[in-house]
Amino acid sequence: MSRLIVISNRVQAPQPGTGGGAQGGLAVALNAALAEEDGIWFGWSGDTSDNRELRFQTYGGVTSAVMDLSEQDVEEYYDGYANRTLWPLFHYRLDLTEFERDFQGGYERVNRVFGERIGPHIEPDDLVWVHDYHMIPLGWVLRQQGITNRIGFFLHIPWPPRRLLTALPDHRRLVEALFAYDVVGFQNEEWLDSFFNYVKEEMDGTVDGNNVTVGGRTICAISCPIGIEAKDFIAGAAGPVARAAQLNQLESAVGRSLIVGVDRLDYSKGLPERFAGYERFLQNHPDRRALVYLLQIAPPSRTAVQTYRDIRNNLEQMSGRINGAYADTDWVPIRYVNKGYPREVLAGIYRAARIGLVTPLRDGMNLVAKEYVAAQDPRDPGVLILSRFAGAAQQLSVGALMINPYSAEDIADGIDKALRMPRAERIDRWQAMIENVVEEDVIWWRKRFIDALSAETQ
Ligand code: ADQ
Numbered sequence: 526m527s528r529l530i531v532i533s534n535r536v537q538a539p540q541p542g543t544g545g546g547a548q549g550g551l552a553v554a555l556n557a558a559l560a561e562e563d564g565i566w567f568g569w570s571g572d573t574s575d576n577r578e579l580r581f582q583t584y585g586g587v588t589s590a591v592m593d594l595s596e597q598d599v600e601e602y603y604d605g606y607a608n609r610t611l612w613p614l615f616h617y618r619l620d621l622t623e624f625e626r627d628f629q630g631g632y633e634r635v636n637r638v639f640g641e642r643i644g645p646h647i648e649p650d651d652l653v654w655v656h657d658y659h660m661i662p663l664g665w666v667l668r669q670q671g672i673t674n675r676i677g678f679f680l681h682i683p684w685p686p687r688r689l690l691t692a693l694p695d696h697r698r699l700v701e702a703l704f705a706y707d708v709v710g711f712q713n714e715e716w717l718d719s720f721f722n723y724v725k726e727e728m729d730g731t732v733d734g735n736n737v738t739v740g741g742r743t744i745c746a747i748s749c750p751i752g753i754e755a756k757d758f759i760a761g762a763a764g765p766v767a768r769a770a771q772l773n774q775l776e777s778a779v780g781r782s783l784i785v786g787v788d789r790l791d792y793s794k795g796l797p798e799r800f801a802g803y804e805r806f807l808q809n810h811p812d813r814r815a816l817v818y819l820l821q822i823a824p825p826s827r828t829a830v831q832t833y834r835d836i837r838n839n840l841e842q843m844s845g846r847i848n849g850a851y852a853d854t855d856w857v858p859i860r861y862v863n864k865g866y867p868r869e870v871l872a873g874i875y876r877a878a879r880i881g882l883v884t885p886l887r888d889g890m891n892l893v894a895k896e897y898v899a900a901q902d903p904r905d906p907g908v909l910i911l912s913r914f915a916g917a918a919q920q921l922s923v924g925a926l927m928i929n930p931y932s933a934e935d936i937a938d939g940i941d942k943a944l945r946m947p948r949a950e951r952i953d954r955w956q957a958m959i960e961n962v963v964e965e966d967v968i969w970w971r972k973r974f975i976d977a978l979s980a981e982t983q
Contacts, residue, residue: 529564529975530647531555532639532663533656534603536568539585549868550754550892550967558971560586564651567643569594569603579642592642594635601631604829607659613832614693615658615682616793616887621832624694633662640666647672652978655706657681665705677708677978679749682889683916684716687723697727704742708978710749712889712916717748745980749973750920752966753895759963762872762900770866770873774820778877781856782817782944785878787871787893788885790823790863792836795886795912795930800843800859802884802936807851807858809937815856817944819882820874824865837863875900880943881909883917884930890916894925898958906955908943910936920961924954 537552538559548556559566570580570591579590594602605628613621640663647653647667653676655663664676690696700723703709711717721737724730730739737746761767774783784803788794799821807814823840827833844861851858866874875881881897894909894917901907911918911925918927926943928935 527562527650527652527979528648529558529562530643530651530653531559531564531566531656532643532653532660533566533568534607534659535571536566536589536591538566538582538587538589541584550752550758553754553757554967554971556585556587557968558975559588564588565590565646567591567639567646573599577638577642579646590643590646592639598631598635601625601628602635603659604827606632608827608830609832610693611658612682612793614689615685617683617685617689618792619689619692621792622692626694629695636660636662637666639663640670643667644670644672647674649674652975653677654679654974654978661699662702665702668705675707675978676705677710677974678703678706679710679974680716680889681712681751683887684711684719686719687726690723691727700724700728701739704739704744706744708974709744709746710974710977711746712748712750713919714748715919716889716916717746720746745977747974747977749970749977750916750965751890751892751970752962752968753892753899754968755895755899755963755966758868758872758896758899761869762876764869766867766869767873767876767900770870771877772873774874774877778818781815782879783877784817784819784880784882784940785874785897786819786821786823786882786884787875787896788821788823789826790833790837790840791826792832793885793887794823795884796821796823796836796840797843798886798930798933799882799884799936800840800847802930802933803859803882803940804847804851805933805937806940807847810941813944814851814858815853817858817940818856819859820878821859821861822866822871822874823861823863825863871896872900875907876902879907880940881907882936882940883909883915884912884928884936885915886912886930888912888915888917892917894921895962898924898955898962901955901959903952903955903959905948906951908946908951908954909958910939910943920965921958923961924956924958 566589574593581590609623655678721732728739844859875897883894909925912930926939928939
């Protein structure tokens with residue numbers, strides 16, 4: 526049997542002392558496959574030093590191997606090219622994209638070092654699966670070392686339209702690196718189509734079904750939407766920890782409808798626009814103000830990057846201003862908290878919420894939307910309000926209230942409609958969504974990708 530090798534920026538293998546219960550779906554699905562097939566998960570340790578040795582560890586049945594990066598590496602590769610160039614650009618934020626030659630140099634250097642360290646540990650039958658925008662050139666580096674294994678790449682974020690991508694200096698070099706892989710996976714058809722379009726227009730390539738050919742090299746490009754660990758999440762949402770969190774929320778809501786948002790603090794998630802949309806609802810419906818409150822959970826991320834500090838300041842000001850303008854002695858319109866919660870507590874909070882407000886300006890998929898659906902009480906489910914620009918829109922528009930996240934009016938109308946929605950309609954809409962969330966869960970996603978990667982080249 527072939528082993529699975531996973532390579533990603535951060536390794537999410539189980540760690541001693543963390544119990545493992547707090548892991549998200551991706552970690553759960555990949556660790557299960559790694560444990561079954563005796564694989565290895567490679568990546569950055571998260572620490573900085575000048576030591577370039579891989580450190581192996583086996584824990585909870587999973588072997589991982591991590592390497593430190595130097596401070597310069599982190600600055601140029603992680604905070605730089607990955608999070609100040611590719612992330613904003615791929616999320617349609619050309620205005621926030623920084624183009625620095627040093628960033629690109631650091632990105633390629635770190636990928637080369639990773640590839641050179643990992644290469645010797647790959648055995649002839651291994652399937653190699655590389656993840657996300659931090660690691661695009663990694664497959665190419667492995668090929669340089671003579672590795673002829675099947676190597677796949679999955680992009681967790683959107684693939685931008687051609688016209689946006691061509692704003693990146695050396696864009697073609699980046700895309701060419703993808704042709705070192707055998708299979709390239711995207712979150713949905715829209716990102717896949719943008720990739721096809723780039724290849725046809727910029728590289729003189731041809732597309733035949735899922736086969737993409739450029740200069741005699743053919744790869745397989747697929748749409749492969751990621752899901753959540755649906756069954757576990759559903760069970761967790763009905764369990765005691767979630768129940769306590771749910772009751773806690775309901776008690777503090779005293780008869781009001783809870784609207785919940787849960788996002789990493791990131792400008793792609795449309796948080797200022799969401800606050801503005803909620804404020805518009807409060808303005809438009811003075812009589813219903815005190816009947817709702819918004820709980821926004823947003824743990825800080827990438828705090829070394831200025832744009833992330835800016836968004837945090839902006840949201841603090843906005844929530845302060847909105848609370849100042851509308852609060853009463855027994856009610857504040859927005860509760861804004863900046864910390865992380867265990868998954869079962871989150872599940873309970875989702876279940877307590879009449880509305881799940883998921884309004885990214887762009888998102889590769891958005892798993893919070895799926896978690897919100899999975900956590901609902903089937904007899905009295907809440908309403909998902911979902912941005913048409915989330916990757917998840919393709920699967921969840923069957924039941925979600927779809928909105929344009931740039932429009933405060935649209936968000937306000939969505940909230941109004943959701944609050945008025947009769948139970949029968951809520952159940953119908955929820956049923957359409959839960960079917961998809963359960964069917965196309967994270968195990969389905971893993972299998973779909975691995976099947977494509979294991980298939981013989983046509
Ligand atoms: P993210 O941008 O991080 O992921 P998302 O898919 O929503 O976005 O996943 C966030 C995860 O973090 C969810 O599982 C959520 O429950 C968890 N989380 C958020 N806030 C939390 C908190 N306060 N406490 C605990 N957990 C919290 C990227 C892409 C997405 C894509 C995923 C997976 O940007 O588009 O869906 O990868 O491919």
